[in-house]
Amino acid sequence: xxxxxxxxxxxxxxLLVIGHRNSEWTGLGPILEEDIAFSSMAQDKxxxxxxxxxxxxxxxxxxxxxxxxxxEAKQFHNAQFLELQxxxxxxxxxxxxxxxxxxxxxFDNLANSSYxxxxxxxRKIKGELKYHVFHADIWxxxxxxxxxxxxxxxxxxxxxxxxYALGMxxxxxxxxxxxxxxxFEGEQSLQNRWLSVITPIIEKANLKIPAEKDWExxxxxxxxxxxxxxxxxxxxxxxxxxxxxxxxx
Amino acid sequence: MINSLxxxxxxxxxxxxxxxxxxxxxxxxxxxxxxxxxxxxxQHVHVGIVHAPNAEMxxxxxxxxxxxxxxxxxxxxxxxxxxxxxxxxxxxxFETVPEKQYREAGGYxxxxxxxxxxxxxxx
Numbered sequence: 053x054x055x056x057x058x059x060x061x062x063x064x065x066x067l068l069v070i071g072h073r074n075s076e077w078t079g080l081g082p083i084l085e086e087d088i089a090f091s092s093m094a095q096d097k098x099x100x101x102x103x104x105x106x107x108x109x110x111x112x113x114x115x116x117x118x119x120x121x122x123x124e125a126k127q128f129h130n131a132q133f134l135e136l137q138x139x140x141x142x143x144x145x146x147x148x149x150x151x152x153x154x155x156x157x158x159f160d161n162l163a164n165s166s167y168x169x170x171x172x173x174x175r176k177i178k179g180e181l182k183y184h185v186f187h188a189d190i191w192x193x194x195x196x197x198x199x200x201x202x203x204x205x206x207x208x209x210x211x212x213x214x215x216y217a218l219g220m221x222x223x224x225x226x227x228x229x230x231x232x233x234x235x236f237e238g239e240q241s242l243q244n245r246w247l248s249v250i251t252p253i254i255e256k257a258n259l260k261i262p263a264e265k266d267w268e269x270x271x272x273x274x275x276x277x278x279x280x281x282x283x284x285x286x287x288x289x290x291x292x293x294x295x296x297x298x299x300x301x
Numbered sequence: 302m303i304n305s306l307x308x309x310x311x312x313x314x315x316x317x318x319x320x321x322x323x324x325x326x327x328x329x330x331x332x333x334x335x336x337x338x339x340x341x342x343x344q345h346v347h348v349g350i351v352h353a354p355n356a357e358m359x360x361x362x363x364x365x366x367x368x369x370x371x372x373x374x375x376x377x378x379x380x381x382x383x384x385x386x387x388x389x390x391x392x393x394x395f396e397t398v399p400e401k402q403y404r405e406a407g408g409y410x411x412x413x414x415x416x417x418x419x420x421x422x423x424x
Contacts, residue, residue, distance in 0.1 A: 080312075083330070085351045085362035092365050183364065190357055 055226030062274050064104035065130035068120055071097030072289050096180045103173045121290035125283040132273040133216035135282040142209040149188040150217040154246050156181040166234040189253055196257025207259050214262045218269035333359035336377040337367050345377050
């Protein structure tokens with residue numbers, strides 16, 4: 053079961069961390085309608101994360117809330133990409149685009165997983181993921197093809213995000229077993245599919261993926277190595293829960 | 302700095318003498334009217350308005366504003382400026398003379414006939 057737990061933990065942590073980061077835009081979004089849409093998607097991510105923590109709990113891990121809020125930053129398995137501070141809306145939009153495509157493709161594959169509890173979650177959240185990607189694509193296109201300023205900012209954000217984004221596909225220790233057991237296609241295959249899906253959309257937005265010779269995936273997140281951003285996030289996210297663990301809200 | 306308990310205001314660090322800038326053209330997007338359909342075959346019903354820079358983003362917002370709770374299968378958005386509306390000054394065109402019940406569905410007394418028919422066919 054260790055191989056399944058590893059997969060579940062990295063996914064659950066990715067979703068929890070990005071869900072929290074994206075929720076930081078609540079009340080600060082560029083316009084009211086976008087504020088609501090972005091916040092609503094952030095809530096979806098937390099919900100998806102909760103579903104995965106629930107499976108982990110059924111496999112003998114702690115309660116979802118305890119697991120989410122009582123661990124230290126170094127016990128998180130999310131990719132470093134997702135913990136980075138929001139900076140500006142350009143970076144958040146690029147991250148939303150790059151992560152959500154990977155997220156959708158990952159769940160797409162898992163919908164046919166031999167591990168039924170995960171396959172069931174994947175099938176259930178399909179529609180929400182479709183909207184998230186739909187949202188990301190439209191914003192990328194609009195800002196990439198907007199005016200000179202919006203285009204330049206999106207390109208800079210993409211450049212800054214790229215190597216972090218590649219770090220999402222960091223391989224775990226059980227990669228071969230997950231593939232052999234038909235549980236998950238594996239990070240390499242996922243990354244290849246991700247690249248083939250996002251490349252034409254990025255081109256259509258008049259943006260450029262950094263040259264391949266400069267690709268240096270930023271790894272470590274899956275193994276508990278994080279930037280200082282995660283500690284700040286975990287502290288803030290769990291602040292209320294830790295006042296009185298187990299309290300009913 | 303404006304001292305507030307609202308975390309958004311604290312984070313924004315707004316100066317006391319912050320004057321509100323006048324609205325410019327780019328401050329507001331156009332509005333789109335949103336029509337929502339609960340299930341296939343139903344009429345689309347007007348549910349509200351969203352601001353958006355183009356139609357596809359209006360759809361994106363319309364879905365989240367008006368379609369995220371309850372049943373939905375479809376959404377339409379229409380630029381507000383494309384709606385041709387009657388004038389409230391002309392509201393009197395809807396006024397109708399009361400002595401014309403024959404033009405209203407309620408003016409037809411059919412229940413008597415139906416009951417009579419039922420009675421006859423039962424016998």
